[in-house]
Amino acid sequence: MTRILDIRAGVYHDSVSLMQVSASVQKETGVRSALVAMATGLNLDVLTGMGFAEPESAGPNDLLIAIDADDDDAIGRARAAVDAALNARAQAPASGFGDAPAPRTVGSAARRSPVTIAFISTPGQHAFTEAMDAVDHDLPVIVFSDNVPLEREIQLKLAAGRRGTLVMGPDCGTAVLGGVGFGFANVVRPGPVGIVAASGTGAQHLMSLLDGAGVGISHCLGVGGRDMADDVGGISTLTSMDLLAADHATEQIVVVGKPPAPRVAEEIRAHASRLGKPVRFALLGEAQPDLTAAARLVVEALGGTWAEPRSWAPPTGPATMPAGGHLRGLFSGGTLCDEAMIIAAEALGPVRSNIPLRPEWALPTDLRTDGHAMIDFGDDALTQGRAHPMIDGSLRAERILAEAADASCGVLMLDVVLGHGAHPDPAAELAPAIEQARHRARAEKRELAVLVSLVGTAADPQGLDQQAERLAEAGAAVHLSNAAAARHAVSLLKEGHDTAQ
Amino acid sequence: MTPLSDLLETEPYVATAGVELFATTLSSQAIPVDTVDWRPPIPGTETALAHVMADERRAPANAEALARMLASTAELVDVRPASAALGLEPGEFLHAGPPVDWDHASGPLRGALVGAMIFEGLAGTPEEAESRLSSGTGVSLMPCHDRGAVGPMAGVVSPSMWVFELRDEANDGTAWCSLNEGLGKVLRYGAYSPDVIDRLRWMSDVLGPLLRMAVRRRGRVDIKGIVAQMVQMGDEGHNRNRAGTLMLLRELLPDLIDSGEPSAKVAEVVRFVSGNDHFFLNLVMPAGKLQTGAATGIEGSSLVTVMARNGTDFGIQVAGCGRRWFTAPANTPDGLFLGSYGPQDANPDIGDSAICETMGIGGFAMASAPAIVRFVGGTVPDALRTSRLMYEITAGENPAYALPILEFRGAPTGIDVTLVARTGILPQINTGMAGRVAGTGQVGAGLVQPPAECFTAALDALAELAGDGQVPPLRSSG
Numbered sequence: 001m002t003r004i005l006d007i008r009a010g011v012y013h014d015s016v017s018l019m020q021v022s023a024s025v026q027k028e029t030g031v032r033s034a035l036v037a038m039a040t041g042l043n044l045d046v047l048t049g050m051g052f053a054e055p056e057s058a059g060p061n062d063l064l065i066a067i068d069a070d071d072d073d074a075i076g077r078a079r080a081a082v083d084a085a086l087n088a089r090a091q092a093p094a095s096g097f098g099d100a101p102a103p104r105t106v107g108s109a110a111r112r113s114p115v116t117i118a119f120i121s122t123p124g125q126h127a128f129t130e131a132m133d134a135v136d137h138d139l140p141v142i143v144f145s146d147n148v149p150l151e152r153e154i155q156l157k158l159a160a161g162r163r164g165t166l167v168m169g170p171d172c173g174t175a176v177l178g179g180v181g182f183g184f185a186n187v188v189r190p191g192p193v194g195i196v197a198a199s200g201t202g203a204q205h206l207m208s209l210l211d212g213a214g215v216g217i218s219h220c221l222g223v224g225g226r227d228m229a230d231d232v233g234g235i236s237t238l239t240s241m242d243l244l245a246a247d248h249a250t251e252q253i254v255v256v257g258k259p260p261a262p263r264v265a266e267e268i269r270a271h272a273s274r275l276g277k278p279v280r281f282a283l284l285g286e287a288q289p290d291l292t293a294a295a296r297l298v299v300e301a302l303g304g305t306w307a308e309p310r311s312w313a314p315p316t317g318p319a320t321m322p323a324g325g326h327l328r329g330l331f332s333g334g335t336l337c338d339e340a341m342i343i344a345a346e347a348l349g350p351v352r353s354n355i356p357l358r359p360e361w362a363l364p365t366d367l368r369t370d371g372h373a374m375i376d377f378g379d380d381a382l383t384q385g386r387a388h389p390m391i392d393g394s395l396r397a398e399r400i401l402a403e404a405a406d407a408s409c410g411v412l413m414l415d416v417v418l419g420h421g422a423h424p425d426p427a428a429e430l431a432p433a434i435e436q437a438r439h440r441a442r443a444e445k446r447e448l449a450v451l452v453s454l455v456g457t458a459a460d461p462q463g464l465d466q467q468a469e470r471l472a473e474a475g476a477a478v479h480l481s482n483a484a485a486a487r488h489a490v491s492l493l494k495e496g497h498d499t500a501q
Numbered sequence: 502m503t504p505l506s507d508l509l510e511t512e513p514y515v516a517t518a519g520v521e522l523f524a525t526t527l528s529s530q531a532i533p534v535d536t537v538d539w540r541p542p543i544p545g546t547e548t549a550l551a552h553v554m555a556d557e558r559r560a561p562a563n564a565e566a567l568a569r570m571l572a573s574t575a576e577l578v579d580v581r582p583a584s585a586a587l588g589l590e591p592g593e594f595l596h597a598g599p600p601v602d603w604d605h606a607s608g609p610l611r612g613a614l615v616g617a618m619i620f621e622g623l624a625g626t627p628e629e630a631e632s633r634l635s636s637g638t639g640v641s642l643m644p645c646h647d648r649g650a651v652g653p654m655a656g657v658v659s660p661s662m663w664v665f666e667l668r669d670e671a672n673d674g675t676a677w678c679s680l681n682e683g684l685g686k687v688l689r690y691g692a693y694s695p696d697v698i699d700r701l702r703w704m705s706d707v708l709g710p711l712l713r714m715a716v717r718r719r720g721r722v723d724i725k726g727i728v729a730q731m732v733q734m735g736d737e738g739h740n741r742n743r744a745g746t747l748m749l750l751r752e753l754l755p756d757l758i759d760s761g762e763p764s765a766k767v768a769e770v771v772r773f774v775s776g777n778d779h780f781f782l783n784l785v786m787p788a789g790k791l792q793t794g795a796a797t798g799i800e801g802s803s804l805v806t807v808m809a810r811n812g813t814d815f816g817i818q819v820a821g822c823g824r825r826w827f828t829a830p831a832n833t834p835d836g837l838f839l840g841s842y843g844p845q846d847a848n849p850d851i852g853d854s855a856i857c858e859t860m861g862i863g864g865f866a867m868a869s870a871p872a873i874v875r876f877v878g879g880t881v882p883d884a885l886r887t888s889r890l891m892y893e894i895t896a897g898e899n900p901a902y903a904l905p906i907l908e909f910r911g912a913p914t915g916i917d918v919t920l921v922a923r924t925g926i927l928p929q930i931n932t933g934m935a936g937r938v939a940g941t942g943q944v945g946a947g948l949v950q951p952p953a954e955c956f957t958a959a960l961d962a963l964a965e966l967a968g969d970g971q972v973p974p975l976r977s978s979g
Contacts, residue, residue: 023838050840113516117513247509
């Protein structure tokens with residue numbers, strides 16, 4: 001064991017630097033303890049505590065270097081380490097201030113920036129907390145997330161009402177504010193129609209049809225699929241109607257959604273009559289006009305001329321259907337699935353589904369049947385842990401091939417939704433699957449007809465015509481009207497059935 | 502103007518949380534977007550968070566709590582023995598942190614209690630003191646916070662010790678804190694050797710009475726004003742109190758000199774105060790207690806009013822749960838050590854001084870005291886990042902304590918347990934480190950964080966009080 005005590009008179013370093021130097025010296029192998037410190041009274045006490053004799057003349061302006069080590073080599077390494085550490089401190093490079101950490105909550109973002117609206121797409125069980133934070137900061141909030149409990153939705157909307165703001169959603173798939181698209185949103189021309197939407201894909205389809213007919217959109221405010229149910233009471237629908245009534249760009253208000261609960265319907269209609277602007281209802285359900293018919297009514301009410309939405313035929317039209325062929329629909333949009341089921345069921349009878357029109361038409365959990373069936377791949381249960389089918393079409397592509405292998409499938413119907421947020425090139429994902437499916441069916445001496453309802457506008461980033469042409473080349477009949485596509489499918493089956501008779 | 506009046510008229514500025522794609526599509530439309538770096542909350546807090554977020558009382562209660570904290574004043578009004586100021590009887594001892602008994606007390610707290618027994622004349626030797634403390638006869642322990650007081654490190658206050666008395670006239674509050682003994686071997690770090698006891702006697706015989714005379718002659722001293730200045734002079738008010746100490750001395754010096762006391766005594770006092778860079782800590786702390794305590798008992802508020810440690814447990818209180826403690830085992834600080842001491846010598850986190858962070862300075866004001874960050878081998882950007890991060894868990898900013906390097910942004914104030922649970926960010930505390938063994942004294946200084954369990958337990962309690970029972974538990978799927 002050996003020890004040294006150096007005193008460097010008049011060499012000053014601050015105490016924090018010296019504690020770091022001491023720490024680095026103590027890491028040297030063979031060093032038992034080390035003190036590198038100014039010779040203050042306190043440090044002289046520490047020095048004697050280490051077993052050193054107190055130096056005769058050392059004061060607060062003198063540097064103490066005390067090292068207790070196993071041998072002279074270790075002392076040498078320790079001294080070198082002291083000098084290196086002291087010099088290193090003198091040469092520490094200047095560094096910048098760094099960036100502020102990103103906001104970790106909506107409230108933090110709201111306090112930092114001139115935020116005017118929040119958009120929440122966290123997993124559902126966390127969405128309420130984040131949305132309430134937005135409301136607390138007086139922000140309108142779009143809640144894209146689904147799986148928010150109904151009670152929480154009500155609390156959120158009541159809180160928004162108290163603070164004079166608006167909750168769009170939960171499960172609000174689309175919104176357009178002054179031409180800016182939120183969530184899944186088509187690029188629509190500006191115009192006189194303001195939409196209040198309790199259905200995301202319903203609103204997208206309506207907007208796309210209006211845009212195709214030359215009628216523009218002022219705003220589209222999503223309110224969530226349950227807003228017009230009894231429990232919620234239309235809180236966001238009523239606020240949204242007021243906003244559109246006060247908006248100078250809006251001439252015609254359209255409310256899109258399933259038929260409201262009777263009490264809510266009464267209140268909404270009474271409210272509509274006081275707005276001073278015409279309000280139309282595009283209600284989705286059995287015995288209601290389909291969305292294409294609703295779009296036509298809006299266009300004509302505004303003095304426009306209605307032309308049937310465009311369609312693209314495949315290079316070789318499908319031959320007649322074999323008897324016993326069934327309709328299979330594979331959808332990404334719940335409302336589009338609903339609308340197609342209503343049209344098909346009226347003509348063909350029961351259509352089984354994971355979102356059935358009637359409880360007794362529910363598909364088993366494996367989603368398989370020999371009869372007519374339509375599946376909403378955007379349903380909560382099928383999007384757990386994976387991307388929405390509008391973003392990732394791989395699950396649907398697999399199912400297309402599976403249907404092709406199923407002799408009971410005669411007609412396949414798909415929706416393809418374009419716009420912001422959707423897959424950048426859905427045709428590139430689906431067209432090869434369609435080609436393969438038709439090829440496979442032909443190999444088994446069957447004809448598989450494929451119909452696509454394409455929801456999009458000419459200005460959508462994916463390119464409407466390119467998408468339609470690519471899908472048609474693959475062998476699909478492409479319709480810009482979902483109802484027209486569904487009717488086409490029905491007619492093919494009826495025709496095939498009749499031929500077989 | 503309502504939040505909605507401009508919604509359809511002006512270009513949106515969007516805050517997004519969740520799927521990145523939707524932020525990207527907004528940016529691609531040339532819309533300004535602030536993307537929240539959203540992450541799931543501390544596991545298991547989802548349900549309680551929703552209950553507390555749904556509590557209608559929360560937002561107005563937190564606004565009220567923050568308003569009271571920001572309005573709080575802190576004036577030194579007197580210096581008195583604890584027996585008179587706090588009504589402490591012989592055998593009554595206050596200590597730092599949440600409640601603890603002798604059996605569970607850590608080394609430094611035991612050491613400080615032993616020293617206080619000897620100082621009070623209740624025991625002649627350390628052994629006698631220990632045996633009386635462990636049997637509990639004629640001895641009672643109570644947290645400082647439960648009496649409106651605060652004490653650094655072990656925080657032991659006995660009847661004969663002198664305390665500062667501070668008033669908050671805005672909220673009609675009073676708080677007390679002992680006088681700081683200096684660094685090294687001192688009672689608050691658990692040392693009880695004869696020199697420690699002699700110093701305590703001198704503080705009661707000379708220091709306390711002279712300070713009282715100076716304060717009474719001069720009139721009230723605006724402590725809040727000094728804190729405001731010190732955070733602009735390199736102090737963060739917890740581990741660095743150099744500027745604050747000198748400014749206090751500047752306030753008291755004329756009346757000390759003019760007190761008529763022998764100049765040798767005055768010189769002793771001045772030498773003691775100016776030679777102890779931490780003297781002012783014991784005035785920052787009661788100022789913090791006044792500030793945060795002003796929110797105690799506001800129903801529905803999720804803001805933290807106390808963070809304190811007793812060397813065994815870390816405890817917090819939240820405004821909406823009154824004086825209820827939420828405790829969990831304390832962590833051990835990480836930092837630099839004096840002499841040959843090392844991590845194995847350090848006691849778990851101890852002291853009421855985390856009131857500094859609770860009020861928004863100390864570790865929260867690292868940006869104002871970059872020197873402190875080197876205690877853990879950090880850098881100046883680390884200090885700035887730490888302060889900026891603390892804004893993520895606080896309800897507001899205190900313009901009285903402005904941080905120049907952050908463009909005079911106010912100190913992050915009002916720790917919200919919902920924000921701690923949502924972000925998983927824990928308060929950053931600067932602290933001294935006491936030796937694990939009773940009688941050792943200080944072994945180092947560094948940084949420490951509270952255990953997350955204190956905050957989740959407080960959140961659960963707030964959720965119960967929210968009375969939102971009709972809502973079923975959140976579904977995990979479907």
